[in-house]
Amino acid sequence: MSEDRQESASRQQINSELLLAALYSNKLEEFRAEFLDLHPYDQAEFFSKLVDEDRAKIYNFLSPEEMADLFENLEADEENFKDVLAQMNPNYAADMLSNMYADDAVDVLNELDKDQVASYLTIMNEEAAKEIKDLLHYEEYTAGSIMTTEFIAISANQTVRSAMYILKKEAPRAETIYYIFVVDEEKRLAGVISLRDLIVADDETMIGEVMNDRVVSVSVGEDQEEVARMMRDYNFLALPVVDFQNHLLGIITVDDIMDVMEEEASDDYSKLAGIADLDTIDRNPFTAAKKRLPWLIILLFLGMFSASLIGRFEETLDKVAILAIFIPLIAGMAGNTGTQALAVAVRGIATGDLEKENKWSIILREAGTGLITGAVCGILVAAVVYFWKGEFFLGLLVGISIFITLIIATLAGSLVPLLMHRLKVDPAVASGPFITTINDIISILIYFGMAKIFMRFLI
């Protein structure tokens, strides 16, 4: 760990001692000179570590505008926005919210109770309140929910010079000035021009001549995961969001998309592990246990069910106790191969690669993969059991069971998420432990079913 700490020395250095000393001794000017020189992310990091009394001082030391920059960088998973806002004077909080980018303000307000939101909106700057209200309507995880309305839009019938003039004027409010969007009289998206192209273009050229009119956009109800894919495919810094009539509603910037990517990756990962929400580090074992127990208890009951299945073969087991030896092996292999197939399918759906493919070719391929891995593992295990225990039929039984189990478990691992995707259920919900336990049960049925057939050779 020391390695990382040393390397990240290239991050900005926060002079915490100096800042704290200035804070405690009420040296306003000294504190502000040092603090405002920091990147807002580092300001937020410093703020996050303070106790409530010290935070109260910060509110006195910083204007609502300055606090807005800091607040945009506070992490939702480390701070309870509700509590932090409650510490502030309501007018100060409302002023701060007005000064935040609308999409960030919406993220904060989404954490509050409805009546709190309403009361902040009434005392806020009217224009900002309107922008925020518009954004609050959109459903979570859609393009609308992560877009901002602070973009620069111009008309095609103006010169590059006049566009630059607008741009300089609107720069302080806009979330990005590196893409300028061109709209027609009805506010429909007509084109886009990057600041890069604007700068190298001749001052008197008309925007219509230099803009790109084949503009890529997303519809407001689009899933945020698809937005992230498009941003990554096209290497955009911002994407315009439109309604079904192509009216420009907002833009999504790349920094928000990085957060989406992190969130989605974390989400898929936690579902594969069968755990509720990995985003936050739990400071105490009770909250950690609370997140893990739901899955564990579901799996416990599924496990009891598989135990009762084996119970039906008690007679078989009584006769050939040695059969029990291979139960964990077969169940384990079923779980492993199912998890692999599941991961391939979930990932393929997430990256969109599987969309391009015919579903029968996917099924055939997975069946083929199961056949090959099943054959290799089945032969291997049969040989090992034969040479180790000297029992030919036992080896054959375990080998054939592994062979059949691997084919079915591979198919189950890939078909379940594909089916869920079809039914518009998030495929990652078919999480790792769930598939594993289902496959455990299937494998036990196969193993004991085969054992009954082989019985007379085994005793």
Added chain:
Amino acid sequence: MSEDRQESASRQQINSELLLAALYSNKLEEFRAEFLDLHPYDQAEFFSKLVDEDRAKIYNFLSPEEMADLFENLEADEENFKDVLAQMNPNYAADMLSNMYADDAVDVLNELDKDQVASYLTIMNEEAAKEIKDLLHYEEYTAGSIMTTEFIAISANQTVRSAMYILKKEAPRAETIYYIFVVDEEKRLAGVISLRDLIVADDETMIGEVMNDRVVSVSVGEDQEEVARMMRDYNFLALPVVDFQNHLLGIITVDDIMDVMEEEASDDYSKLAGIADLDTIDRNPFTAAKKRLPWLIILLFLGMFSASLIGRFEETLDKVAILAIFIPLIAGMAGNTGTQALAVAVRGIATGDLEKENKWSIILREAGTGLITGAVCGILVAAVVYFWKGEFFLGLLVGISIFITLIIATLAGSLVPLLMHRLKVDPAVASGPFITTINDIISILIYFGMAKIFMRFLI
């Protein structure tokens, strides 16, 4: 799947019929007019679907500069760069490589054999060849390996006007013009100014006055994952890369970081599932099986080992066959809880959250979590067995075994990755199936160990 296809209609529309018709009938101008109007990503998508003969035509229709734009957007996991380059005339290929951004050209060259690289470098544009040679040295997964040398650097002792002049001149070559880096006479990084600030600044102001001199940078050997974290934390569009004496060597842009994030997420995910490399979709079952078999075979032998462990308890099993019923349940619970703890630890290391914490507090927390989940599941299972089978001691045995197993499995799941991180091994290598199988073995030892103690109550 239809849902996604429809929604993504907002992506650029590729008029494939028109393009193919123009290609087949050798209508050069018609093809170029339509094709060059596409975003390079879509050009690459179209190109990817062509057979070799059609690709040969494309090389005739496009200049090496135009081909370079397309090639930068080809996906390494879908195309074999070696084969594609081999189809081109070597001079055309070298010209194209010269025209690519250096970091993208390096990505392509890294896929080739050493002597091929050398021969391309000799026939390439000299300046481009030098830039590429410099970049080829850096180790994979470091900041150096993903940076580009095409940045804009200016001096603090010039006016905003002259900086804008340099910027317009260098814009066609630079990978980004939205950040301009300020260096001193020895090329040491002294500051940064965004184009946004440059544009709103007065023309006669000196750069030294408006630049930000607390510039965040990464060292050239930094892990790309940490670079991605910094980019995300600070919302930068580009990060400067420096050597240990703070000389500016290159920059990393946000589009490359999105690829890194995707790659790292995919990597962690595939390791949790115990599968070699999820990045590519395998078109046939043999390549798919080849990726899955290594882990499956390792796990098979680990499983055989656990089978031999149970074998040692054959006598116990002979006496109390009913014990076998609960083997999959106990092994399964050990695997599940271990995977959960593993996922929390790996994710905590990846996001850097665990770095901030004392290792003893992590261990204590995980032990506590195991204790709580173990107690809950243990009591539950004991109760169910008692009411279902009416066997008090069997229930007690299974309950106590689950209790102890969950504590140890939780600790193992979190300690193994932490230990690996300490030893500077990628913690995700302690993949899901590995931890699961280790925990299977531990759980069986605990279960049969306890069974021996309980034996006289069970028969």
